[in-house]
Amino acid sequence: MKTVIIVGAGPCGLLMAHYLLQRDSKYCVELYEKRPDPRLNPVSTARSYSISLGFRGRAALREVGLESLAIERGTIALGQEIHNSRGVVQSISRKQPRLLIERNVLTNLLLETLTKRYDASRLKIHFKHECIAVDLEAKSAAFQSASGYQPCQAYDLLIGADGVQSKVRNILQHKTGLEVKLRKSPVDIKVLTLRCYDNHRELTLNRDSFHLYSLGWAGALLCGLKSDGTYNALVSFTRGYNSLANISSGSDVLTFFRKYMGDFSQLISPEEADAFAQKPFFQTTTVTCSHYHFGDSVLLVGDAAHAVSPIIGQGCSAALEDGLLFNQLLDKYDDDLTQVFPKYTQRRRPDMIALEQISDSMVPLNIYLGYLMLLKHVFDRTLHRWFPKFWASSLVDMIAETTIPYRHILHSHSRWFKTINALNQLILRRGKRLSNPKSMLESA
Ligand SMILES: Cc1cc2nc3c(=O)[nH]c(=O)nc-3n(C[C@H](O)[C@H](O)[C@H](O)COP(=O)(O)OP(=O)(O)OC[C@H]3O[C@@H](n4cnc5c(N)ncnc54)[C@H](O)[C@@H]3O)c2cc1C
Known part of the structure; x- marks a missing residue:
């Protein structure tokens, strides 16, 4: 039985644990999370936020038998209503309902079902344990516990599911030359x-x-x-x-x-x-990595590998979809990690690069671009209904309501993305000048 350490008990780390543990007795999982057990310390509603889960995220939950439970604990949005300041409302229907679920409700669901399904012989969860170091040669990771104790744990496989500020990714970056690009979302x-x-x-x-x-x-x-x-x-x-x-x-x-x-x-x-x-405003960080694995022993998943702006509502779906792909590759290559890891990077990275580009251009940076996108959505939807073979479906429908790989979506609307991206850059440049009037005077 292989020992897998998962760093981070967010949606992605917990779903990874489900996927690994349901593969007979091939793996045992040690899950380390720096925060306290959310079941004992409920997150206040002020700090929690809702995640809209599209078709991809739901498909990943379905595979471990949790989609219907997630629907029970969340709410369903059948469409979208756009309100203007004069009180006029425009309704847009969705082909597939969207699942809205708070992040802490989703993690609690994944956690409860994990502990119900697997006993301590295959699953151990250590809350209040922060990963502080990894020895890649010796294959061991060190943790700082809340009590001051610093346990060290050997692994066969280490999964970094520790979010945007990932420690595992930082270690790979400094010790193995992993290239990482971090950008503040605009x-x-x-x-x-x-x-x-x-x-x-x-x-x-x-x-x-x-x-x-x-x-x-x-x-x-x-x-x-x-x-x-x-x-x-x-x-x-x-x-x-x-x-x-x-x-x-x-x-x-x-x-x-x-x-x-x-x-x-x-x-x-x-x-x-x-x-x-x-409360202060915050800016989220977009993460891009040159690859997602190190040898056959370390894998980066979820936001640690490819975080995008929350405005596009895809980060969690993409993080959960990572687990689905990993599981499919384990099936295909008979759990041979020397083959699974490179294939994982090869299959996943082009899609995540595409998602980053989509998210840069999908977020309308001013109201006129917002209306333009709405117009395009209605136009594409209508033409696709009439000529499904000749006209690509609406972007929003493809992203949220299908599992079409993001790279194909980017390709099918590439000219549109380039145009919006160029306009967004102009808006940002103007915003920079407005917020820094001194530089305007200097340039004048
Ligand atoms: C306001 C907001 C709204 C969002 N809305 C949506 C949405 O509508 N739809 C959508 O799909 N996505 C949305 N997202 C994005 C989504 O929340 C993330 O993509 C998703 O949570 C990623 O899951 P993850 O498990 O990879 O990372 P995380 O959720 O960040 O979990 C990482 C876990 O690792 C733990 N950790 C970190 N460092 C360490 C360490 N050194 N040692 C041990 N543990 C560690 C953290 O405590 C955390 O529990 C939103 C994000 C925000 C901020």
Whole structure:
């Protein structure tokens, strides 16, 4: 039996454990997570966020028999409603419903089912253990536990599923020459919780839909229902155009949202507005690696290998799909890791490079590009319905509602992506000048 260390008990690490453990008794798994056990320390709703899982993510969960449980614990969005500041709503249907599930609900589900299905002879989970070092030659990893103890663990296979700031990736980068490119995504993001007014029907958002509010020229609020009946919203602004960057009081926050959401701004409680004003905006990091494996003993998966902007809503689906592909390759090559690892990089990397390019161009950086994308979506969908053999399906449908490899999607809409990317670059350059007026004066 091979000993596998998985670093990181996020969605990807936990699903990897499921896939490995369901392969008879070929593997035993030691899972190390730096945070405490989420089942004992529930994440506060203020810190949790909803993940929209498309067809890819759901297919990966289905393979380990967890799709229906995830649907039970999440909510389903049948379509999207786009609201403008005059209260006009445009509805877009989806061919396939989207699953909305909070990250902590998803990880708890994966965790509970793991511990129910496998006993301690094949699965050990160590919370509050942070990976601090890996000896690639000796095949052992060192951890820092909360109690100060520093255990060392030997492995046959080490899986780095430790997210954007991956320690395993850093070690591969410094010791093996792995090339890593980290980029800040060009949007400022904050998470907001909208309450639900059950007794005010006029203030009830359609529960079966995602809702998109435009917040001026280069901002948006995207929200969906959570399992507790509140709405989880991502507020985003293109870098350089952040109208909320200098707002520091809850009442200013409410005034701002009233302008764009009208009466629906009442869904933001005064306490939530205060908390929102105090929290800083964050920028996510995009990760690109030259390969995802080292020999036949270390593999990088999920955000550790290929994080993308959350605005495109694909990071988690892609992370879960990693597990599905890995499992298919183990089947195909009879668990021979010397063949599986290089094939994994060879198959996965072109798709993840394509996803990065798609995510750069799929996020409209101003409202006009947003409308242009919407127009293209409706146009492509209609023409594809009439001429399915000659006209490619809409991008949004292909990305979220199929398992077509991302590289094929990029190829089928390559001219569109190039154009939007060029326009996005112009918008960003202008934003840079606006947020740094001194450089404008100097260049003048
Ligand atoms: C606000 C927001 C909204 C998002 N919305 C969507 C969406 O709608 N759809 C979608 O598909 N994706 C979305 N994403 C992206 C999605 O959350 C990630 O792609 C996904 O969580 C990646 O899973 P992962 O397991 O690879 O990494 P993570 O979820 O980051 O998990 C990594 C785990 O490793 C642990 N860890 C880190 N370092 C160490 C260490 N040294 N030792 C031990 N443990 C360690 C961390 O504590 C963590 O638990 C969103 C992201 C954000 C931030």
